[in-house]
Amino acid sequence: MGGAQLELPSGARPGVCVRRSFRAHAGDQPRRPPGPIPVPGTMKQESAAPNTPPASQSPTPSAQFPRNDGDPQALWIFGYGSLVWRPDFAYSDSRVGFVRGYSRRFWQGDTFHRGSDKMPGRVVTLLEDHEGCTWGVAYQVQGEQNPGYLGPAPEEAIATQILACRGFSGHNLEYLLRLADFMQLCGPQAQDEHLAAIVDAVGTMLPCFCPTEQALALV
Known part of the structure; x- marks a missing residue:
């Protein structure tokens, strides 16, 4: 077997990291890919396509990468830029692999990490490209192993915390309301009961936290 298959949720559009189907090859160091490779994002075992690297050029699975892909708590984050050499989060496993249907291009401006205004x-x-392929590194993380994972809590407790917190990017309430606005505008047919319950709890508690003028100033 030339490579270990790894199934990630399909249909997600890649961003800085992506959750998507890709073929993983175990190995300590990322290997230079032999060239671009074709499409689509499925996890069926495929015969060698015209641009698919031969099995002899691919690392073979290693015991240091156990196959626990069926873990429902596991999330695979696919890094195709700086994450391939500098992941900035804790992870339990990593695999070199590629995602089909996208090509990597230096077409994104950066005014913070690698440049200025x-x-x-x-x-x-990443650009959608039917005949494209992007190599990178996938990292397995688990929600409960995330140091920032707070776990379940009553909606009222979550609402209280949201109303009390502010960070570098703004008030926590703005985060909640912008997410709720997005869902109302772009996904009104979708039912996000958890989000709706927290919005309702915040609406009930907000007058107790501060006067109306101060509440408006929060967002």
């Missing part, structure tokens, strides 16, 4: 740097982004 006056001189934007160039970093990679």
Whole structure:
């Protein structure tokens, strides 16, 4: 067997990291891919396509990468840029692999990490490409192992915390309301009961936290 198959949720559009079907090859160090490779994002075992690397060029599965892909708590994050050499989160497993249907291009401006407002740097982004393929590294993380994972809590407790917290990017309430606005505008047919319950709890508790003028100032 030339490579270990790994199934990730399909249909997600890649961003900085993607959750998507890709073929993984175990190995300590990322290997330079032999060239671009074709499409689509399925996890069926495929015969060698015209641009698919031969099995002899692919690392073979290793005991250090156990096959626990069926773990419902596991999430695989696929990094195709700086995450291939500098993951900034804890992970329990990593695999070199590729995602079909996308090509990597230095077409994204960066005014923070690799440039400035006056001189934007160039970093990679992914473009849909039927005949494309992007190599990268997938990292397995588990929600309960995440140091920032707070776990379940009553909606009222979550609402209280949201109303009390502010960070570098703004008030926690803004985060909640912008997400709720997005769902109302773009997914009114979808039912997110958890989100709706927290919004309702916040609406009930907000007058107790501060006067109306101060409440409006939060967002």
